[in-house]
Amino acid sequence: MRLDEQQTRSPSSSRTHQLEGDGSQTTPGQTLRPFGLLAELTYRCPLHCPYCSNPTQLLPDQRQPELTTAEWQRVISEAAALGVLHLLFSGGEPLLRRDLPVLLASARAVGLYTNLITSALGLTRRRLQELQEAGLDSIQISIQADEAALADGIAGCPGAHERKLEAVRLVNASGLPLTINMVLHRGNIERLPAMIALAEQLGAQRLELASTQYLGWAFANKVALLPTKVQVQQAERIVRAAQERLRGRMEVLYVWPDYYAERPKPCLYGWGRRYLTVTPDGAVLPCQTARVIPNLHFENVRQHSLAWIWQQSAAFERFRGSQWMPEPCRSCPLREQDFGGCRCQAFLLTGDAANTDPACSLSPHRSRLLAILAEAEQQSGSSSTFPSPFAPDGRPLLPIRFRTNPKPSQGE
Amino acid sequence: MSMSSEGSLLPFSPTLRPRLLPRARLEIDRLSQQPVLLYPEGVMMLNETAAAILQLCNGEHTLADILRELASRYEASPEQLQRDVYEYLRSLRDQNLIAWLE
Ligand code: SF4
Ligand code: SF4
Numbered sequence: 001m002r003l004d005e006q007q008t009r010s011p012s013s014s015r016t017h018q019l020e021g022d023g024s025q026t027t028p029g030q031t032l033r034p035f036g037l038l039a040e041l042t043y044r045c046p047l048h049c050p051y052c053s054n055p056t057q058l059l060p061d062q063r064q065p066e067l068t069t070a071e072w073q074r075v076i077s078e079a080a081a082l083g084v085l086h087l088l089f090s091g092g093e094p095l096l097r098r099d100l101p102v103l104l105a106s107a108r109a110v111g112l113y114t115n116l117i118t119s120a121l122g123l124t125r126r127r128l129q130e131l132q133e134a135g136l137d138s139i140q141i142s143i144q145a146d147e148a149a150l151a152d153g154i155a156g157c158p159g160a161h162e163r164k165l166e167a168v169r170l171v172n173a174s175g176l177p178l179t180i181n182m183v184l185h186r187g188n189i190e191r192l193p194a195m196i197a198l199a200e201q202l203g204a205q206r207l208e209l210a211s212t213q214y215l216g217w218a219f220a221n222k223v224a225l226l227p228t229k230v231q232v233q234q235a236e237r238i239v240r241a242a243q244e245r246l247r248g249r250m251e252v253l254y255v256w257p258d259y260y261a262e263r264p265k266p267c268l269y270g271w272g273r274r275y276l277t278v279t280p281d282g283a284v285l286p287c288q289t290a291r292v293i294p295n296l297h298f299e300n301v302r303q304h305s306l307a308w309i310w311q312q313s314a315a316f317e318r319f320r321g322s323q324w325m326p327e328p329c330r331s332c333p334l335r336e337q338d339f340g341g342c343r344c345q346a347f348l349l350t351g352d353a354a355n356t357d358p359a360c361s362l363s364p365h366r367s368r369l370l371a372i373l374a375e376a377e378q379q380s381g382s383s384s385t386f387p388s389p390f391a392p393d394g395r396p397l398l399p400i401r402f403r404t405n406p407k408p409s410q411g412e
Numbered sequence: 413m414s415m416s417s418e419g420s421l422l423p424f425s426p427t428l429r430p431r432l433l434p435r436a437r438l439e440i441d442r443l444s445q446q447p448v449l450l451y452p453e454g455v456m457m458l459n460e461t462a463a464a465i466l467q468l469c470n471g472e473h474t475l476a477d478i479l480r481e482l483a484s485r486y487e488a489s490p491e492q493l494q495r496d497v498y499e500y501l502r503s504l505r506d507q508n509l510i511a512w513l514e
Contacts, residue, residue, distance in 0.1 A: 033443065035455055083443045085455050111439050113450035138435055138452045177435035179452060205435065205508065206452070251508050253453075 030311050032320070033083040038277040038288055039075070041100070042066055042092040046121045048156030048402035049144070051183055051218040051225060053289055054092065058406045062291065064281035064300075069099040071301065073106045075278055078306040080110035084276075090117040092280065092405070095127065101134040108135035115140065117181070120167035121160060128170050138177040140208070141168055145187075146194035153394020154187055156402040168202050179206040184257075185218075185225035186380070187390045189235050196242045200250060207250055209239055211257035215289040215344050217403045224389040224398040226376035232260050259369060263334070264341025264359035271319035271343055276310060284309045286316055289344045293353045319343055324354055328362045424475060424498050428512040431471030436509045438466055451509055461486065465500060469510055475501075 043054055055062075067075070076087065087107045094100055095118055107114045116131065120141045131139075143164055145151035151161035171178050180199045182188075188195065192209075199207040211232075214222045227235070239254045246252055258265050268275045268287050277285040282301040285291060291298065296318060299309045310316060318324065322335050329340040340346075341357020349358045349372075350365040358369040379398070380387060389398040432438070436451040438458075447463035449456040458466065464485065468478045475497075482493055504510045 080442060083441075085439075085441070085448065085450055111442065113437060113439075113452075113455075115452055137437065137450075140452075175434065177433075177452060 032273055032310075034079070034274060034276050034310060035084065036086040036088060036275045037075075037079045037084045038088045038090055038275065039072065039094075039103075040090055040092065040277060040279050040288065041072070041094045041097045041103075042280050043406050044096050045092040045119065045403070045405060046096075046157060047093070047119050047160060048404065049142075049154065049183070049217070050156075050221045050400050050402050051185060051212045051216075052403040053213070053216040053218065054403065055289070055291055055406065056217055056220055056401075058291075062279075062281065062283065063406065064302075066097075066280045067278075067282050067301070069102055071282065072099075072103050075282075075301050075306060076103065076106045076112070077110055078301075080107075080112055082307050082310060085111075085113060086115065087112040088115045088117055093119050093121065095120075095122040101130045104131060104134035104136055113137050118142070119155075119160070120164045120171075121157075123167040123170065125170055128167075128174055128176075132174060132176060136176065138179065139171055140179040140181050141171070142181045142183070143195075143198070144182070146191050146198045149394045150188065150191070150390060150392060151394075153390045153396065165202070168204075172203050177206075178202075178204050179208060180204040181208045181210065183210050183212055184227070184235065185212040186227045186231065186376075187225065187388045189227045189231050190388065192235050192238050196238070196252070200246065204250055206253065208253045208255070210253075210255035213255075213345075214259065215292070215342075215348065217401065219348050220401050222372060223376050223379055224400050226259065226373065227257070228377050228380050229260055229373075232257055258341075258345075258357075258359040259373060261359060262361045264338050264345075264357040266338040267342035267345075267357075270339040272310070272316040273320070273339075276306075278306075284313075286319075287342075287344065290315075292344050293347045296353075319354070326354060326356065328360075328364075329356050332362070424501070426474060426476035426479075428475045429471050429473065430469040430475065430478075430501055430510050430512040432466060432469050432510055433508065438463070449509070451507075461496075462500065465497060466504075469501075471513060 079087065089100065089103070094116060104114055114135065114137045116136055117140045141164060143151065144154040144161065148161040152158050168178070180202065182195055184192070196207065212218050212225050218225060239252060243252045272286040277288045278301060279285060283291065283298045284301060284306065285298055290296070296315045298315050299313045322330065325335060325340050329335050341359050343353045345359060346355045346357045347353035349368045355365060356363040358365045387397065389396060389400060391397055436449055439448050439450055441448040441457065447458040449458055449466065464482065465478065468481060479494060479497060482497065483490060486493070501510065
């Protein structure tokens with residue numbers, strides 16, 4: 001499951017988080033506090049979204065069995081002791097873990113706010129009731145498009161859309177706060193008005209419209225998924241109008257496409273500053289896609305405490321503060337605001353995670369990003385037609401790599 | 413979300429009964445022992461006054477009740493208190509954290 005949520009949280013929560021006080025630029029891990037933990041319970045998922053932020057491949061030593069219930073419970077209580085307030089259960093598809101209600105109850109027992117990020121496949125009435133009884137605070141359900149054939153084509157799973165709508169109805173009847181997540185890309189961006197209308201009709205309290213972030217599977221599919229600049233501009237106008245129109249009824253959040261921006265996004269508000277991710281096999285990452293960066297060793301909760309990993313481990317210290325920054329970031333007045341952008345994106349686009357994110361127009365590697373945009377525009381055809389990578393019946397029209405489950409040996 | 417600060421406080425009637433929405437939860441932060449408001453997209457560390465206001469937002473107290481209660485606890489001119497409380501409630505409503513019953 002991609003976690004658009006965390007990238008969306010400007011500006012309101014950045015402001016509120018800051019009330020707590022943020023460390024100075026050279027603060028070591030001891031004085032920083034993680035506010036949110038993303039628990040990726042499993043990489044297994046019934047869907048095959050080609051923009052999924054899960055890893056496209058795992059090294060042999062990363063293919064360990066999933067954490068057991070008891071191991072997750074230990075992680076949860078250590079997280080609370082470390083200062084975590086938000087626990088986001090994600091994956092893959094977290095509902096595939098039968099012990100989800102047990103983990104929820106453990107999280108609630110230590111006062112955490114719990115959020116489930118799900119495709120909703122497998123969310124039956126009974127399951128939902130279990131989750132609610134265990135204390136689930138809120139739920140986010142992903143929807144791929146406004147219409148079943150296209151949505152199922154994008155998810156690579158016939159029948160998924162109808163089942164999601166059914167699950168949404170159950171959630172509404174249950175009274176659980178509902179967010180609908182929609183990831184935008186060239187395959188659905190032209191359908192945006194209808195997608196917003198669907199979310200309205202489904203009665204979501206919040207709608208997150210997240211431009212695809214080109215990491216994980218999305219990076220592999222970037223040329224097919226990138227919208228054109230004209231499409232992005234139009235989408236922004238549509239979103240702004242919807243925000244106006246729906247004020248007070250449905251909150252509409254928008255994650256801008258950083259490939260078309262001048263400045264990078266402050267990825268998770270800085271490496272190892274506010275968030276951590278625990279992968280299905282127990283590795284602890286500053287950000288959910290960080291395993292793509294080579295030569296960084298991410299410690300595992302099976303060997304170390306969460307506090308030690310957060311405070312002391314080399315991988316978390318690596319990009320904290322601004323000492324590691326090259327120019328132009330090092331002397332840039334914005335370095336404490338955007339932290340030089342996304343480390344994973346810097347690695348994917350330049351081959352070195354310590355470089356300035358090319359989503360910044362000041363990056364000396366900006367041309368790599370521009371070349372990708374040019375390629376996507378070219379594939380989109382002439383300026384007046386922007387063919388979708390999917391036919392209306394969901395058939396892929398361009399070469400697309402659908403997500404597959406990595407194949408670690410399964411835990412319990 | 414931008415908040416206009418110009419005198420649009422008028423729609424607040426003293427008989428409103430604000431209540432914290434189910435999506436938000438008040439907790440005590442383990443590290444700081446300060447009150448904290450938790451909700452899907454974030455965390456809000458609260459000062460004492462903010463926590464006092466939110467504790468009264470349970471759908472039972474009217475705005476007038478809340479102002480009276482706060483006036484008995486804190487030293488502030490009624491106008492100042494009213495302005496602060498209204499502004500705070502409006503920002504919470506804009507973030508979809510409270511609603512009210514007439
Ligand atoms: S394939 Fe789709 S539903 Fe499954 S984890 Fe990835 S983004 Fe989420
Ligand atoms: S140069 Fe670096 S710090 Fe300055 S805006 Fe660009 S990415 Fe941010």
